Amino acid sequence: MAEDRRTRRSRRALGSALVELVLERGFTALTVEDITERADVARATFYAHFRDKEDLFARVTADLLTELGERLAPAVADSAVGFTGKPVLEMLRHAREERDLYRIVLRGEGDGKPLRMFVDACARATAEEFRARAERNAVKPRIDPELLARVWVGEQLAVLRWWVEQDAPSLPAEEVVRMLLNLAMRGRYWASGFEPPT
Amino acid sequence: MAEDRRTRRSRRALGSALVELVLERGFTALTVEDITERADVARATFYAHFRDKEDLFARVTADLLTELGERLAPAVADSAVGFTGKPVLEMLRHAREERDLYRIVLRGEGDGKPLRMFVDACARATAEEFRARAERNAVKPRIDPELLARVWVGEQLAVLRWWVEQDAPSLPAEEVVRMLLNLAMRGRYWASGFEPPT
DNA sequence: CAGTTACTGAACAGTCTGTATGACATTGGT
């Protein structure tokens, strides 16, 4: 006996309505009634499922992270030895499918709480992976893995943010990953057009 | 005849109260009355100066950006040829002085609007500087300066976020800049402890 | 088909908003 179909319908509708409306008007400007109206659900029903709109947003984000985590698992396993770019690529694909949600999360809607959930999840996983990788290959990191992870995630998210906000026909994900990887590996000078420093 | 002293006092008090309270309870949770109470100012006075709390937050942020811009100008002039790290260093110093405000902005409080103001201002200035530098040195960027700027800013802000959120006696700013610059110049492998790739 | 469970619509007090008011205090310029 899975979840009641009505429950599923209501939750889904409310989640979608939230995403649409935040994109249109911004999170703060929204009313619970706006959301229920768009979702075609009674206001009382909203409170049967969620404490308030923050709660709804948080759950929608949590679901997204769960999904992302599942999709990333195999890509990460393939990157055991170094930076293959596979996880980033998979994240870009995920972002393309869930573009609107990614947009509002990355914008920091909801006082940045969903964004922090996102960043922390990524940073935590990345730092762990860095540590494991260093140990496997018996090398000693020159920079605290925690900080290194934050920087690497910050870099990826900057690109991701730029990518999902573009309205023109966006660059193919593979192309973006290529640039990002080159940038991360070869450094700024290379990207700027200079020869790499000695 | 500059601004009326009473006006200055009220604005200042309201701004400080906002920062304190957002740090304590988060932007959304705040009431205009909470702010005026903390600032020891009548509620009516608040509306004489600001449309709503978003407006107040936006102005506080705008002031911060103006100040930052002024402090960064000489450092940028010194970095005409390449990545000296001087602007980053100056930003870190600024962040140390205005730590609380930096924290709440970088957290994305206020639906990320102040954060976007901050990021956009930095990215715009950085991209412009990249373009100018490329032209001066007659090199052709291998990556779109716009994107490159976003990535570089994303990286800096990730570090900045990490730095201002640390509660332990924080690393000296000079040390942080050194790491960041190494990271940006030599790339991930170096930072991870591997030898740089060929 | 029957029992359970979710949805509905309406009503409620309580809180916050944004605006308006006239009395009062502080200010800057003469």
Add this chain to the structure above:
DNA sequence: ACCAATGTCATACAGACTGTTCAGTAACTG
């Protein structure tokens, strides 16, 4: 030192939104 201008204050107000409750109705599961 004084005065006209201007900022501040306390209070009051309607309107909107919140979060809860409840009885009636519909939909689902087994």
